[in-house]
Amino acid sequence: MLSARVTAFSPDDPLSGLTVGDAPAPGVLVDPPAGWTTVDVRAASLNHHDLWSLRGVGLRAEQLPMVLGTDAAGVTADGREVVVHAVVGGPDGRGVDPDEPRTLLSERYPGTLAERVAVPAWNVLPKPPELSWVEAACVPTAYLTAYRMLFRSGGAQPGQRVLVQGAGGGLAVAAVQLGAAAGLEMVVTGRDAGRRERALSLGAAAAVEPGARVGRVDVVLDSVGRATWEHSVRSVRPGGRIVVAGLTSGDPATASLTRVFFQEISVVGATMGTRDELGQVLAFLARTGVRPLVDSTYPLARAADALGRMWSGRQFGKIVLEV
Known part of the structure; x- marks a missing residue:
């Protein structure tokens, strides 16, 4: 075989x-x-x-x-x-x-x-x-994980602002596509100008360099870790959520817990999704025309x-x- x-x-x-x-x-x-x-x-x-x-x-x-x-x-x-x-x-x-x-x-x-x-x-x-x-x-890893991060772990609602750390990877691309189709204002960070432009073409409302000011967002999706953590904590609104699904750059050097508890920020982990959620994201793609x-x-x-x-x-x- x-x-x-x-x-x-x-x-x-x-x-x-x-x-x-x-x-x-x-x-x-x-x-x-x-x-x-x-x-x-x-x-x-x-x-x-x-x-x-x-x-x-x-x-x-x-x-x-x-x-x-x-x-x-x-x-x-x-x-x-x-x-x-x-x-x-x-x-x-x-x-x-x-x-x-x-x-x-x-x-x-x-x-x-x-x-x-x-x-x-x-x-x-x-x-x-x-x-x-x-x-x-x-679909089964990137799009399922993005779906779970946005709508279950992140609890994002149409009209809210969502920051996605790191343009270009399969998870980030999936999140932009699914979020934009669901009426979310998607903001993306990325080091490469070409990738930021492509994120905009997929429906992102804004694409900026890593660490740039983005204003307050309701939800942050972070699968990068150390390189983006401080920016994630600074960008989320008081009472907002940071959803973590990976640490491609390693564990953060500091957890910024003072800001986390003082502003009542929720930090939620996400790994893949359930079988039922996979069925939901497959139906979402089929019905919306997002591919x-x-x-x-x-x-x-x-x-x-x-x-x-x-x-x-x-x-x-x-x-x-x-x-």
């Missing part, structure tokens, strides 16, 4: 631990547990989670080799066109031991950067016919090139592998 796998860890050169090629199918594919199904993958999108896995975050050496990937759209053995929900187990999960902690595909179970993936039957949802394979494969922004597509055999583009930080939108 053709797949992209972690075979060694390298914090500084993650692509050196990547192997792309044919390999025996993982045991879960050969003999799926009761209540599981297999999906022939048509498209699978990349996420920074894949690079973290290659760097040794969230995996142990004894788990290698591990098939990468959390997101996929494909066809089940009985011919259904589906989108895969990447969260296995936890309070919302089915098909595994109820006491099994929540995990993502490619952490405990083989991931989606392969010709076929096995998942609990609970984890597949119908693919809306309005979305292509490539578009549908972009995931795709930076580039590659065949699965060129997964190394695709991951290299993500590692370089040159992408704007999602990078997708087609099978």
